[in-house]
Amino acid sequence: MKVLLVYAHPEPRSLNGSLKNVVVSHLESAGHQVQVSDLYAMQWKTTLDAFDNTDRQAEAPFHPSLDSQRAFTQGTQSPDIAREQDKLRWADTVILQFPLWWFTMPAILKGWIDRVYAYGFAYGVGEHSATHWGDRYGEGSMQGKRAMLLVTTGGWESHYGPRGINGPIDDLLFPIQHGVLYYPGFEVMPPFVVYHTSRMDDARYAQTCDALKQRLDMLWRDEPIRFRQQNAGDYAIPALTLKPDIQPDRSGFGIHIDRA
């Protein structure tokens, strides 16, 4: 595998820092190639703005998506953005690793998505017609690649369970797994989540590492989450609603997974 690990924790001497090292050493010792985008160490520019186009028009209003398209098309993206896109092209497998802060990713990682996911690269790709609404949700630039989230939480597993007060972890991660990863075409593996990080003793840490290594070994053998492809017949176009005969009378994130 060629693995890109996008890592978003500010402290190397943390649980996340240790798990990151475990991922890298385990994959490399199994003969895989690994690149790490350590966003804090890289001092990643978090905020999407007009300066992301090196050829920006100073007088014209800045339009986030159209300026992104122009910069991508004419090759005038900020070099830090282009470098990350090259890593994504190189990788066949992408892992996003982060602590869950306020029920989603830290700002620095969101800023990686906001900036690297350019118009023409991660969205705005493909034709729009009566049967095909762009290459997205199962098609797109990342088609053929796999991705997985590696997430830590302070809260307990029950707090993120089906009836937990924080909401089910699968629903909290849906906007990332479906909206950020599946959208440009990644196959998405079930997440690896470490709960209740304040209670991590040596035994539990060893167990966690073993389980993580197993998941890494199975990344291309396990089944991905069966999100429904947008353009394969399940959705009305252009309303992009699930057709009435599929999961009739149901709604919510869960209907976009084919559990048949």
Added chain:
Amino acid sequence: MKVLLVYAHPEPRSLNGSLKNVVVSHLESAGHQVQVSDLYAMQWKTTLDAFDNTDRQAEAPFHPSLDSQRAFTQGTQSPDIAREQDKLRWADTVILQFPLWWFTMPAILKGWIDRVYAYGFAYGVGEHSATHWGDRYGEGSMQGKRAMLLVTTGGWESHYGPRGINGPIDDLLFPIQHGVLYYPGFEVMPPFVVYHTSRMDDARYAQTCDALKQRLDMLWRDEPIRFRQQNAGDYAIPALTLKPDIQPDRSGFGIHIDRA
């Protein structure tokens, strides 16, 4: 009202910029006080890191929540953080305004949450006992205040409907409305969402502004979303799962709203 508008769009000459001006002028002309945190104009520091404590221990590992607690308690937070907290204390009403980027807020606003929501301020507040698991989800520092999201999307309303491919907008916003706003005690008003922003002609813009002004006028008269209080008896403590007799056999975000 004393309204804090936290605004996260990079271009003043945008739909979001116009709507921001409408909010401010409408509220002020009705006699309300308004402060705007225009995050792009302020060049808000987006990334939470060790420098957020002006008295950081250079040798010790940086611990995001414990260092936040220390800085908050001893009054050594970065001044930009303390200023935003003062605005939150001053306000009785908070509006977060942003374009939906990748199904959640832009990084700069996430970084406002990550940094301003200090340990001891927005979380880690109150006692933990067998009947009370901290002042959160309906209690906390923001109790007695109201909040509302003002969101724009490029996608169509049907794409965000109950069976839309992006997921229902209420579910996409749940981690923000419940996890970011209700968590420290805000009463949360239904969001004001403007869809399909590329198709905004003069007539639709006028309609949108009228509807927005009505919502602003009703901010303290409309009913907030009836999220369930954590410590009022609906949840088992410390598992923090909804008790079995409430919405039995159901799961997901929706069960945390009392529709009785």
